[in-house]
Amino acid sequence: MEAIIGKYRVRMEETSLILTHAAGISFDLTLEEVVELMEFIKVYRSAIAVAQRDTEPRLERIVLDKPCSSDTSWSPELA
Numbered sequence: 001m002e003a004i005i006g007k008y009r010v011r012m013e014e015t016s017l018i019l020t021h022a023a024g025i026s027f028d029l030t031l032e033e034v035v036e037l038m039e040f041i042k043v044y045r046s047a048i049a050v051a052q053r054d055t056e057p058r059l060e061r062i063v064l065d066k067p068c069s070s071d072t073s074w075s076p077e078l079a
Contacts, residue, residue, distance in 0.1 A: 001012045009020045017034045019027040029037065041048070 003010045007022045009022075011018045011020070015031060017029045017031075019029070
Protein backbone atom coordinates (compact mmCIF):
# COMPACT_ATOMS: atom_id res chain seq x y z
CA MET A 1 0.00 0.00 0.00
CA GLU A 2 1.29 3.48 -0.90
CA ALA A 3 0.16 6.99 -0.02
CA ILE A 4 1.42 10.55 -0.28
CA ILE A 5 1.50 12.56 2.96
CA GLY A 6 2.72 16.09 2.35
CA LYS A 7 6.21 15.80 0.88
CA TYR A 8 6.52 12.11 1.81
CA ARG A 9 5.69 8.96 -0.09
CA VAL A 10 4.62 6.31 2.42
CA ARG A 11 4.83 2.61 1.63
CA MET A 12 3.77 -0.20 3.92
CA GLU A 13 5.56 -3.51 3.52
CA GLU A 14 5.23 -6.77 5.47
CA THR A 15 7.82 -5.88 8.10
CA SER A 16 8.34 -2.13 7.76
CA LEU A 17 6.97 1.28 6.87
CA ILE A 18 9.06 3.35 4.47
CA LEU A 19 8.82 7.15 4.39
CA THR A 20 10.57 8.73 1.41
CA HIS A 21 10.98 12.51 1.16
CA ALA A 22 10.81 14.19 -2.25
CA ALA A 23 14.56 14.93 -1.91
CA GLY A 24 15.23 11.17 -1.81
CA ILE A 25 15.86 10.71 1.93
CA SER A 26 14.18 7.51 3.17
CA PHE A 27 13.24 6.30 6.63
CA ASP A 28 12.70 2.56 7.01
CA LEU A 29 10.76 2.03 10.24
CA THR A 30 10.27 -1.40 11.80
CA LEU A 31 6.76 -2.33 12.88
CA GLU A 32 7.77 -1.70 16.51
CA GLU A 33 8.99 1.79 15.57
CA VAL A 34 5.76 2.45 13.69
CA VAL A 35 3.71 1.52 16.77
CA GLU A 36 5.89 3.79 18.93
CA LEU A 37 5.43 6.64 16.43
CA MET A 38 1.68 6.09 16.54
CA GLU A 39 1.75 6.26 20.35
CA PHE A 40 3.82 9.46 20.22
CA ILE A 41 1.31 11.08 17.85
CA LYS A 42 -1.59 9.87 20.01
CA VAL A 43 -0.07 11.44 23.14
CA TYR A 44 0.79 14.74 21.44
CA ARG A 45 -2.23 14.94 19.12
CA SER A 46 -3.87 17.88 20.90
CA ALA A 47 -0.58 19.80 21.14
CA ILE A 48 -0.01 19.21 17.42
CA ALA A 49 -3.53 20.47 16.64
CA VAL A 50 -2.98 23.62 18.74
CA ALA A 51 0.35 24.29 17.06
CA GLN A 52 -1.23 23.82 13.65
CA ARG A 53 -4.11 26.16 14.51
CA ASP A 54 -1.77 28.81 15.96
CA THR A 55 0.41 28.82 12.83
CA GLU A 56 -2.40 28.59 10.29
CA PRO A 57 -2.24 31.91 8.41
CA ARG A 58 -5.85 31.77 7.21
CA LEU A 59 -7.35 31.65 10.70
CA GLU A 60 -7.73 34.81 12.72
CA ARG A 61 -7.08 34.37 16.42
CA ILE A 62 -9.35 36.28 18.80
CA VAL A 63 -8.44 36.56 22.47
CA LEU A 64 -10.84 38.08 24.98
CA ASP A 65 -9.11 39.06 28.20
CA LYS A 66 -12.07 40.86 29.74
CA PRO A 67 -15.72 41.61 28.95
CA CYS A 68 -16.25 44.06 26.09
CA SER A 69 -18.48 46.39 28.14
CA SER A 70 -18.77 47.42 31.76
CA ASP A 71 -21.87 45.22 32.07
CA THR A 72 -20.61 41.92 33.53
CA SER A 73 -24.04 40.28 33.75
CA TRP A 74 -23.54 38.13 30.67
CA SER A 75 -26.09 35.51 29.75
CA PRO A 76 -26.12 32.93 26.92
CA GLU A 77 -29.23 34.55 25.40
CA LEU A 78 -27.21 37.68 24.65
CA ALA A 79 -24.48 35.82 22.79
